[in-house]
Amino acid sequence: GQSLEQPSEVTAVEGAIVQINCTYQTSGFYGLSWYQQHDGGAPTFLSYNGLDGLEETGRFSSFLSRSDSYGYLLLQELQMKDSASYFCAAQTGANNLFFGTGTRLTVIP
Amino acid sequence: NAGVTQTPKFQVLKTGQSMTLQCAQDMNHEYMSWYRQDPGMGLRLIHYSVGAGITDQGEVPNGYNVSRSTTEDFPLRLLSAAPSQTSVYFCASTNWGGANTEAFFGQGTRLTVV
Numbered sequence: 104g105q106s107l108e109q110p111s112e113v114t115a116v117e118g119a120i121v122q123i124n125c126t127y128q129t130s131g132f133y134g135l136s137w138y139q140q141h142d143g144g145a146p147t148f149l150s151y152n153g154l155d156g157l158e159e160t161g162r163f164s165s166f167l168s169r170s171d172s173y174g175y176l177l178l179q180e181l182q183m184k185d186s187a188s189y190f191c192a193a194q195t196g197a198n199n200l201f202f203g204t205g206t207r208l209t210v211i212p
Numbered sequence: 213n214a215g216v217t218q219t220p221k222f223q224v225l226k227t228g229q230s231m232t233l234q235c236a237q238d239m240n241h242e243y244m245s246w247y248r249q250d251p252g253m254g255l256r257l258i259h260y261s262v263g264a265g266i267t268d269q270g271e272v273p274n275g276y277n278v279s280r281s282t283t284e285d286f287p288l289r290l291l292s293a294a295p296s297q298t299s300v301y302f303c304a305s306t307n308w309g310g311a312n313t314e315a316f317f318g319q320g321t322r323l324t325v326v
Contacts, residue, residue, distance in 0.1 A: 105271075111252075134313065145302060145317040146255070153313070190254060192315075198243060198262065198308050199270065200315055204254040 105129045107191055107203035114209045115181055123176045123189050123206045131196025135167050135174040138190045140205070146190060149176065178208075186210045214238050216305050218318030225293040225325045233288040233321050235303030243306040244286040245270070245315075246278065248299040255302065261286055293325045 107127045115121040125135065134153035138146040150158050152167035152174060164177040178185055188207050192200045219234045237244065245260035257270030261280040275297060277289040290297060300322050306315040 136313065136315075138315075145319050146315075147317070148314040151313050192255075194313065197260075197268075198306075199245070199257055199260060200304075200306070201257065201271070202247075202255040204252060 105193060105195065105201040107193055107201065109189075109191055109203045109206045111204070112207045112209070114211060117181055117183060117210055117212050119181050120177065120179050121181060121208065123178075123191075123208070125174045125176075125191035125203055127172050127174070127191070127193050127203075129193045129195055129201060132169070132172075133194040133196065133198075135165070136192045136194065136200065137163075137165050137176045138192060138202075139187050140190065141187045149189075151194075181210050183210050183212070216303055216316050216318040218301075218303050218321055220321060221319065223321060223323050225290070225323065227293060227295060227325060229293050231290050231293065233290075233301055233303070233323075235286045235288065235318060236284050237286075237305035237316070238284065239305055239307070239316065240283060241305040241307050241316075242283065243308060244280070245304045245306065246276070246286070246288045247302045247304065248272065248297075249302060249320075250299050258288065258301075290323075295325045297323065298325045299323060 137149040140146045150165040167174040188205045246258040247255040259278040261267045303318040304315040
């Protein structure tokens, strides 16, 4: 089966940096994605790592280490609107996405 | 751009009733999928399709049927609704392409089975 583990909750201060970790155990792993979901909304794509290393998109960066079966999402210059749930998702050989249980980020003033 | 359109947004069913959740995309993606989201359990894959006429089961397929007669449409059928199927359902359309791999989600259907 597939399993992805991430912390259930994280709290951080506005303007700070926060890192959300994800460890995975899957078969036929191709890459790791990150999605953001606000309460009552749909998941929206943030980033995709198909290769080891760091991908940067504005205030968001994502990292992947295949040898460690590990990745993380880094959010910089936190804003109140970043309060949301964040999901890592593993792309498998069947081109399916399997999601972690999500990390609820709360940004406080 | 419409992207992925799901209907209905909300639905209440009685146990044993059947219904179809509609999903349509206008991005010409071959791959489409259905997920359910329950509190504390993330999104779980129900069924997926890699193109018209081709469907397969995901993690939690029991109680659901799908078909894919066109590239655009991927409906999900609940055969005989049960309270355990109370959930939020998301349809997704995905462009698989290396660094540009991205799933586009519909706005969800909030289903309650009583």
